[in-house]
Amino acid sequence: MHFTVSDLVLDIVQNAAEAQSSIVTVTLEESDTQFRFTVQDNGKGMTSEELQRALDPFHTDGIKHPHRKVGLGLPFLVQTAEQCGGGWDITSKKGQGTMVTAWFNLENVDTPPLGDIPPLIRMILLLSGPEEFVVRRSLHRGGRDTNYEVRKTELQDVLGNLEEAGSQVLLDQYLRSLEEED
């Protein structure tokens, strides 16, 4: 089980990154009462049958781990969203991509902690695979109001290779500053 909602988000984005996508768009919306995220990729997609199987924790496609019998990414998300009065939705088209969205009731005692958002965004941008990640964040909670968008290619242009530890230290500072109010 994942400890924070951020862990669930990273897990789902990791799926998108491994689905032969070239662009992955992530939105993170936080208000006083709800956290909602959406992950949209243009990767290999799934048929409705494959999607049903992906929701089964005792199924995996067997490509990466030929002898394994579990695939826990989506089932963790579904279980956590449902247990805290939230919800989820997945649409996918074979060969075109997948969109996963889930929402969490922040007033429900069973909702896990959100986790720290700037490092989550840094780790999303550093997942290998897609050429472009677009992350859109909106925060309207507890009197804080901010919106921003970051793109992997723009940040690469500024920082160079993002995998250099030095780039990630600067990226962290940058993303933390973006959480400040507009």
Next chain:
Amino acid sequence: MAKMTLEELRKLRDSKKNDLRKRDTEGKNIQVIVGMGTCGIAAGAKVTLDAFLKALDEKNLVDQVLVRQTGCMGLCHSEPTVEVLMPGMPTVIYGKVDAKAAKDIVEKHLIGRELLDNLILDRPAVDIINAK
């Protein structure tokens, strides 16, 4: 602290790069690869990754190390797992790398050039090697 613009970020990077150029850059090409699959994340790989960045920053090693993220390495029982590649040292995978172990790896493996025997795992699971 106000919101930084991309231009400000670029200037900050340029000023850091100038500092770094003055330093001895021997020993580049060190790679620290953190497994970030479902298993890794559930076991705390995000905390491990942040601990590496913090330790590398403190030890002024950020210009010499690539910190990369990968999916599951097939060793889910020992997550968080971290692969360390550096010239002159055997490539090893460490298991159960929490924040303290990450700091130890930076201090002992990367700086002291000594393996942390009690954390070493074998090569990645055979099925993962074949999938590459």
